[in-house]
Amino acid sequence: MSSENLIEINDLNFSYSTRAILKGIHMTMPRGKVISIMGGSGSGKTTLLRLISGEIRPSAGYVKFSGDVVHELSRDKLFKLRRKMGMLFQFGALFTDLSVFDNVAFQMREHTDLPESMIRDLVLMKLDAVGLRGAHHLMPNELSGGMARRVALARSIALDPSLIMYDEPFTGLDPISLSVIGNLIRRLTDTLGMTSIVVTHDVQKSLKIVDYVYFIADGVIAAEGTPKEVMESTAPFVHQFIHGEEDGPVPFHYSGQSYRQDLDLGDTRV
């Protein structure tokens, strides 16, 4: 059973000093699927990705990556494991001092002894997969936001990882680039047999390309299901999130003292 699931997360807890961010998360991520994690800003989505990559340690529970408990690995083993993970940062995080070509070649040069001629072929192949073979000689500051993110995508698949994590890949893109990235995520997952985790706010776009959705709220999984189930869900939280309603289970008002008090109308509590 665990050979089918690339990632199993069991009762995962995490807090920053005393503030509990995640309080008992359970997830399973089968190989070859695109899984989406949704939730409001600050709900702990990025934190969850950092737990999966072993950057931070859980206070209880565990993340298993193809059978290994991530936080129990030695440093060497963890570094080995990270070669099987790709991560796409929100704004790409391309190395600004390297060209597009060298960015994609970076991991091949650091982690393999491949001859330069083969690296060249591989890099051009990866760039071709994201449609940017012609841009290999450009520097990152010469790219548009959407292009930079596609190069970052090519870079993250450089060593054919078994998992790619996308942290808000759609933020700040125009509708066309957004579609391009969305379709690329789906296509690369299918053709390269990877597993993808997409953290996003963009409900409409992501529901079209993902296989399964988890909603995080208040540190727990508030809802989960296939896109179809989610769309048809009548659970108030999911409904509010999908349809972008202002008020519902997630309150519009940040809790604080009453409006009357703020307006100095005496301290009668409402």
Place this chain on the structure above:
Amino acid sequence: MSKYIVSVIQNIGHRVIESIWRLGVGSRFFLLVLLKSGTSLRRFNLVIRELYFTGVLSLIIIVVSGLFVGMVLGLQGYETLQKYGSESAVGTLVALSLVRELGPVVAALLFASRAGSAITAEIGLMKATEQLAAMGLMAVDPVARVVAPRFWAGVISMPLLAAIFSVMGVLGGYLVTVVFIGVDQGTYWSQMQSAVDFRFDILNGFIKSCFFGVAIAAIAVFEGYDAPPTAEGVSGATTRTVVTSSLAILGLDFILTAFMFRGVS
């Protein structure tokens, strides 16, 4: 009033503790960089690449400043020496001032503001744009891959730049005193040759500039790596690099001079 005084004292206390704490963190980081320098030595082309950015791009300012400092030294030295009829010693004056003090110190101050600040800004921006985090997730240690090569490039460029500064200064002095004022050319060079000692003057100046190079490079990479990942954070760190390394250069210069030249003639 007494409240005010208390708060001032508290403030000073906080700052002192803060700076000592930072010094500790900085020293630990320095050791970490040294420990992780293996990659830089094995793949020396990483250092060579940074040598271009820190060393070669600082050349212009070093060459021009060296020339002007030498010209001013020649002019001032000649004015004073000629009152005592010893204008033939002007070559000695120019060379000794440059090789012992001005070469290493002024070149280091220029290097700190030209290259040190650039190193801090670059590393800080790489951190702010998550490039360092991305590298860590690619299982590549950013201290070994990004920080150490820049550190070593700084350490290597500094003595070379100081030497170039001194040479340009000597030429500047020659230009003013021999070419413009008309001091005898043979006197200028021969006095200089007999007065400048290789071990005492040139070697000591070289050692000084090595110390300065280590200090500037260590401060620059630490401030960059430690910068808060925001625009203000990076600009603050850049300023701190220039201020801290300038103070470190002057402080170190005093200490080194006391050790090297005490009791010499």
